[in-house]
Amino acid sequence: MSMLLQLKQLAKKRPGSTDSYLFRNLSAAVAEPQIIHLLGFSGQGKSTLLRIIARLSGADAGELYLFDQPMAAYSPEEWRSTVCYVAQQPIMLPGSVEDNLRIASHLQQIPFDRDYARQLMERMELHLDWSKAAAQLSGGEKQRLALIRALLLRPRILLLDEVTSALDIHSQHAVEQVLLELQRSEGTAQIWVTHQLEQARRISQRIWFLAEEQLLEDSSPQAFFHSPRTEEARRFLQTSLEKVTN
Numbered sequence: 001m002s003m004l005l006q007l008k009q010l011a012k013k014r015p016g017s018t019d020s021y022l023f024r025n026l027s028a029a030v031a032e033p034q035i036i037h038l039l040g041f042s043g044q045g046k047s048t049l050l051r052i053i054a055r056l057s058g059a060d061a062g063e064l065y066l067f068d069q070p071m072a073a074y075s076p077e078e079w080r081s082t083v084c085y086v087a088q089q090p091i092m093l094p095g096s097v098e099d100n101l102r103i104a105s106h107l108q109q110i111p112f113d114r115d116y117a118r119q120l121m122e123r124m125e126l127h128l129d130w131s132k133a134a135a136q137l138s139g140g141e142k143q144r145l146a147l148i149r150a151l152l153l154r155p156r157i158l159l160l161d162e163v164t165s166a167l168d169i170h171s172q173h174a175v176e177q178v179l180l181e182l183q184r185s186e187g188t189a190q191i192w193v194t195h196q197l198e199q200a201r202r203i204s205q206r207i208w209f210l211a212e213e214q215l216l217e218d219s220s221p222q223a224f225f226h227s228p229r230t231e232e233a234r235r236f237l238q239t240s241l242e243k244v245t246n
């Protein structure tokens with residue numbers, strides 16, 4: 001079967017360490033455009049794994065395949081316009097909101113799709129003056145602008161690193177709806193990192209649980225949340241629940 005994305009035996013050492021690993025022999029495959037949530041305790045390497053998949057950081061061992069082709073078959077630019085990483089604390093480019101929106105078309109040398117940008121902004125309830133300096137936006141506005149900037153690249157795979165963490169629940173739902181719709185209509189696969197389990201329950205179609213240097217669980221949300229296989233996942237769910245109720 002043809003695969004969108006394959007992670008084969010990936011390993012990454014802890015920064016600064018020679019023999020301690022964040023993860024190793026980590027393998028997974030994405031065959032269809034699903035919404036996957038990558039969950040785990042803090043510091044397990046979730047962001048690091050997303051950054052490796054985005055080719056923003058290198059693995060110490062292992063291989064990535066995109067559409068059944070090894071990473072070496074793609075230039076970094078080709079890869080990064082197909083597999084797009086959106087950070088929790090996005091970096092705004094110098095200039096205005098519009099300058100930030102135009103960057104995708106500038107990089108890809110394609111006409112700027114103003115209507116699509118406007119539509120995404122409306123649907124994410126981002127009502128901004130396009131001439132405003134991007135540096136002056138709030139955290140939540142920057143998050144949505146960075147997400148729209150990535151969507152204008154029309155990536156096949158989106159890597160979303162806590163991209164709604166600065167949003168109120170209303171804006172969060174608006175963003176989730178846009179991304180769900182994008183998966184349904186365009187077939188955009190998505191790997192989300194979040195600490196909001198409610199969000200994972202709402203929209204996830206598959207859970208990857210990173211612990212003990214592995215994707216310890218790779219399962220349906222139903223199975224993960226209701227009958228996790230491992231003690232570590234049960235502990236994670238219990239601890240996360242306590243955090244919400246305390």
Ligand SMILES: Nc1ncnc2c1ncn2[C@@H]1O[C@H](COP(=O)(O)OP(=O)(O)OP(=O)(O)O)[C@@H](O)[C@H]1O
Binds near residue numbers: 046
């Ligand atoms: N640039 C860096 N320099 C030094 N240490 C780093 C760097 N990036 C990550 N680390 C360390 O690597 C480990 C994994 O970090 P990472 O951000 O990938 O974890 P995470 O699972 O996403 O955590 P969180 O849920 O808290 O965001 C952490 O211990 C972190 O401190």
